[in-house]
Amino acid sequence: xxxxxxxxxxxxxxxxxxxxxxxxxxxxxxxxxxxxxxxxxxxxxxxxxxxxxxxxxxxxxxxxxxxxxxxxxxxxxxxxxxxxxxxxxxxxxxxxxxxxxxxxxxxxxxxxxxxxxxxxxxxxxxxxxxxxxxxxxxxxxxxxxxxxxxxxxxxxxxxxxxxxxxxxxxxxxxxxxxxxxxxxxxxxxxxxxxxxxxxxxxxxxxxxxxxxxxxxxxxxxxxxxxxxxxxxxxxxxxxxxxxxxxxxxxxxxxxxxxxxxxxxxxxxxxxxxxxxxxxxxxxxxxxxxxxxxxxxxxxxxxxxxxxxxxxxxxxxxxxxxxxxxxxxxxxxxxxxxxxxxxxxxxxxxxxxxxxxxxxxxxxxxxxxxxxxxxxxxxxxxxxxxxxxxxxxxxxxxxxxxxxxxxxxxxxxxxxxxxxxxxxxxxxxxxxxxxxxxxxxxxxxxxxxxxxxxxxxxxxxxxxxxxxxxxxxxxxxxxxxxxxxxxxxxxxxxxxxxxxxxxxxxxxxxxxxxxxxxxxxxxxxxxxxxxxxxxxxxxxxxxxxxxxxxxxxxxxxxxxxxxxxxxxxxxxxxxxxxxxxxxxxxxxxxxxxxxxxxxxxxxxxxxxxxxxxxxxxxxxxxxxxxxxxxxxxxxxxxxxxxxxxxxxxxxxxxxxxxxxxxxxxxxxxxxxxxxxxxxxxxxxxxxxxxxxxxxxxxxxxxxxxxxxxxx
Amino acid sequence: xxxxxxxxxxxxxxxxxxxxxxxxxxxxxxxxxxxxxxxxxxxxxxxxxxxxxxxxxxxxxxxxxxxxxxxxxxxxxxxxxxxxxxxxxxxxxxxxxxxxxxxxxxxxxxxxxxxxxxxxxxxxxxxxxxxxxxxxxxxxxxxxxxxxxxxxxxx
Numbered sequence: 051x052x053x054x055x056x057x058x059x060x061x062x063x064x065x066x067x068x069x070x071x072x073x074x075x076x077x078x079x080x081x082x083x084x085x086x087x088x089x090x091x092x093x094x095x096x097x098x099x100x101x102x103x104x105x106x107x108x109x110x111x112x113x114x115x116x117x118x119x120x121x122x123x124x125x126x127x128x129x130x131x132x133x134x135x136x137x138x139x140x141x142x143x144x145x146x147x148x149x150x151x152x153x154x155x156x157x158x159x160x161x162x163x164x165x166x167x168x169x170x171x172x173x174x175x176x177x178x179x180x181x182x183x184x185x186x187x188x189x190x191x192x193x194x195x196x197x198x199x200x201x202x203x204x205x206x207x208x209x210x211x212x213x214x215x216x217x218x219x220x221x222x223x224x225x226x227x228x229x230x231x232x233x234x235x236x237x238x239x240x241x242x243x244x245x246x247x248x249x250x251x252x253x254x255x256x257x258x259x260x261x262x263x264x265x266x267x268x269x270x271x272x273x274x275x276x277x278x279x280x281x282x283x284x285x286x287x288x289x290x291x292x293x294x295x296x297x298x299x300x301x302x303x304x305x306x307x308x309x310x311x312x313x314x315x316x317x318x319x320x321x322x323x324x325x326x327x328x329x330x331x332x333x334x335x336x337x338x339x340x341x342x343x344x345x346x347x348x349x350x351x352x353x354x355x356x357x358x359x360x361x362x363x364x365x366x367x368x369x370x371x372x373x374x375x376x377x378x379x380x381x382x383x384x385x386x387x388x389x390x391x392x393x394x395x396x397x398x399x400x401x402x403x404x405x406x407x408x409x410x411x412x413x414x415x416x417x418x419x420x421x422x423x424x425x426x427x428x429x430x431x432x433x434x435x436x437x438x439x440x441x442x443x444x445x446x447x448x449x450x451x452x453x454x455x456x457x458x459x460x461x462x463x464x465x466x467x468x469x470x471x472x473x474x475x476x477x478x479x480x481x482x483x484x485x486x487x488x489x490x491x492x493x494x495x496x497x498x499x500x501x502x503x504x505x506x507x508x509x510x511x512x513x514x515x516x517x518x519x520x521x522x523x524x525x526x527x528x529x530x531x532x533x534x535x536x537x538x539x540x541x542x543x544x545x546x547x548x549x550x551x552x553x554x555x556x557x558x559x560x561x562x563x564x565x566x567x568x569x570x571x572x573x574x575x576x577x578x579x580x581x582x583x584x585x586x587x588x589x590x591x592x593x594x595x596x597x598x599x600x601x602x603x604x605x606x607x608x609x610x611x612x613x614x615x616x617x618x619x620x621x622x623x624x625x626x627x628x629x630x631x632x633x634x635x636x637x638x639x640x641x642x643x644x645x646x647x648x649x650x651x652x653x654x655x656x657x658x659x660x661x662x663x664x665x666x667x668x669x670x671x672x673x674x675x676x677x678x679x680x681x682x683x684x685x686x687x688x689x690x691x692x693x694x695x696x697x698x699x700x701x702x703x704x705x706x707x708x709x710x711x712x713x714x715x716x717x718x719x720x721x722x723x724x725x726x727x728x729x730x731x732x733x734x735x736x737x738x739x740x741x742x743x744x745x746x747x748x749x750x751x752x753x754x755x756x757x758x759x760x
Numbered sequence: 761x762x763x764x765x766x767x768x769x770x771x772x773x774x775x776x777x778x779x780x781x782x783x784x785x786x787x788x789x790x791x792x793x794x795x796x797x798x799x800x801x802x803x804x805x806x807x808x809x810x811x812x813x814x815x816x817x818x819x820x821x822x823x824x825x826x827x828x829x830x831x832x833x834x835x836x837x838x839x840x841x842x843x844x845x846x847x848x849x850x851x852x853x854x855x856x857x858x859x860x861x862x863x864x865x866x867x868x869x870x871x872x873x874x875x876x877x878x879x880x881x882x883x884x885x886x887x888x889x890x891x892x893x894x895x896x897x898x899x900x901x902x903x904x905x906x907x908x909x910x911x912x913x914x915x
Contacts, residue, residue, distance in 0.1 A: 228852075238789075
């Protein structure tokens with residue numbers, strides 16, 4: 051390997067010939083079979099420095115990471131962390147992500163672990179290698195000398211006071227490519243002989259394929275249908291031919307009504323069969339504290355099913371020929387996808403390779419894994435590489451969903467208005483071990499795991515404010531109507547919504563300003579600082595008692611506040627919001643948002659700010675607009691009209707204060723700022739119009755009903 | 761197969777299609793190597809596929825190849841390069857107005873068209889002018905700043 055222009059982009063551009071120009075241990079790409087990582091000779095073990103770092107003749111370095119940049123800025127941040135420890139300018143550090151043949155398996159890029167796990171492991175490898183790298187001669191570099199070192203968990207890290215690269219707002223190198231249409235997404239990937247596939251999902255979830263009339267697509271050129279049991283796809287030379295064929299193919303499916311429907315789903319969930327009850331937190335004695343309380347309160351909160359709603363439908367290219375399998379995918383966990391593909395398609399793991407390429411933002415487990423399986427099934431059937439991109443109705447209708455969540459809260463206040471007792475009960479999907487089932491694999495009648503998991507949904511249901519007696523119970527329900535999956539900040543958006551809206555009610559009952567009430571219950575100086583910073587930035591005006599806001603031009607203006615420590619162990623986030631509520635229609639406009647955010651060490655303040663701003667807007671969208679609707683047979687939210695998301699006219703002014711703590715551990719920031727959004731918004735709506743909205747999304751109808759109800 | 765002629769990024773271009781109703785998007789992406797325009801919905805609801813036709817922002821997923829014949833089509837690739845971006849692209853880079861970037865093509869092309877019609881828009885006019893373009897990552901505030909910056913407004 052002697053090129054310094056070796057970049058991820060070049061790697062990706064070259065597609066099937068992805069290995070051309072890359073040699074390791076003196077072997078050339080030509081010697082290596084596609085899909086056979088063992089033959090590459092590149093170490094990928096998690097304990098070897100050489101798995102993470104390779105040197106080049108010009109003294110530059112390539113970092114290899116199994117974590118991937120899902121649009122979050124991880125790509126530049128990991129380079130900054132490595133460059134800092136190696137004492138190189140960041141431009142001298144290249145990055146290869148998520149290619150299972152080249153990168154160590156650092157786990158899924160989820161749960162805000164990209165930097166806290168992935169980045170920290172890379173940093174440790176770089177710190178281990180620092181001395182050896184410094185001592186390398188030009189001849190060592192020219193020969194691509196290996197480090198031959200184990201990663202030292204105790205390798206001394208650079209003193210943060212001497213940081214030159216970390217904490218700098220380095221611009222993300224892919225933005226110029228994105229702004230000029232040159233960034234290569236998996237949707238743009240092509241290779242010789244590649245065909246275009248589309249899948250045909252049934253009109254009823256779980257329907258059996260009864261019959262297919264292939265004569266219905268006879269007029270479309272170079273297309274064939276692929277049927278495996280109840281899996282149905284089409285493959286064509288031309289993409290438009292595949293799309294038309296998928297649309298026009300005459301198919302008969304079995305009928306069925308397997309779903310409860312989305313209307314009144316909260317009631318369905320409350321009565322659902324429970325697999326097990328989990329006591330998440332049990333501190334003190336809530337029962338006796340509740341009995342002894344001066345005042346008690348109770349409220350229920352509901353969060354609906356939501357789609358990842360990726361702007362570009364999921365896409366993958368698969369090449370299953372000659373006993374090997376390569377998949378180009380934007381899945382958030384390429385190494386997991388590889389293992390699952392090997393298992394499902396009975397290909398030896400060493401012959402399966404997943405190459406990560408950017409896709410549209412996925413925000414968790416969207417349709418990426420499913421579409422990869424679609425592409426493999428079709429590639430296997432036609433013995434050629436096949437690209438499958440889902441259509442809009444596939445992505446919104448069939449991505450696994452962020453599941454619905456029902457939360458009951460009860461609290462008792464003492465005579466001084468302090469929280470004496472807090473009880474939370476929530477209904478969440480049960481976890482089942484194994485990988486989430488893939489649609490096409492089930493349809494094709496093939497064996498696979500039927501695991502279920504939607505992320506750590508039970509965190510943050512306890513108040514962060516001093517409360518001696520706290521009990522949180524999670525009812526893990528057996529059946530969840532739509533296939534659940536992790537969707538950004540899983541569970542914690544709903545939990546913090548409930549906690550922060552309920553806390554507002556308690557503050558009101560105690561006759562204390564909402565900001566003051568929160569501060570009273572907190573001792574952690576970092577918590578206090580984000581709250582004070584947010585209140586100052588926002589110009590928060592204390593209001594011990596709620597007074598009706600004046601109606602001007604049919605509109606009431608209100609202010610809301612929320613605070614959370616993400617997962618009760620990570621980022622500190624405080625948020626204030628100003629809203630305008632139209633009394634007659636119930637329409638809510640968010641005018642401005644202020645947020646102070648402390649994630650410990652900041653690696654890249656510009657990329658971090660982008661995340662925080664994005665989380666605020668995306669979660670406003672989820673809170674105001676988003677609910678996956680379904681009837682007894684199918685999802686009916688299948689396009690941007692039936693699944694609306696926030697648009698530019700509703701984008702608020704946002705002010706963010708980032709607090710950098712270079713001496714402290716870093717926390718991931720791809721989720722935390724989401725959780726305070728619905729609470730701050732609900733509290734602002736109450737302050738404006740005196741209406742408590744406890745069910746998301748806060749549609750005009752719901753807000754109007756709450757206004758009338760008061 | 762029929763042959764369709766148009767101007768693509770300032771040069772005469774021809775494309776063949778078996779179906780006159782084939783959306784221009786697929787012709788651009790699969791036949792003419794223009795990967796800037798993206799498939800987002802195929803329904804004209806998101807804007808990811810936006811190109812300029814005779815200077816005006818147009819959804820290439822709803823424009824058939826036959827409708828595009830004889831027209832002048834501009835894709836994002838023709839505006840500028842990473843090294844020499846045009847004013848709108850440079851503003852997007854300066855504001856880092858992109859996360860996943862899948863919508864960025866549509867944002868840049870819509871902004872281009874908007875600024876051609878209204879070189880000094882107010883923020884409210886930009887919000888309305890971009891209302892048909894969806895961004896899922898929530899990069900809205902940066903995109904708005906980028907468009908204002910491209911118009912020469914202080915941001």
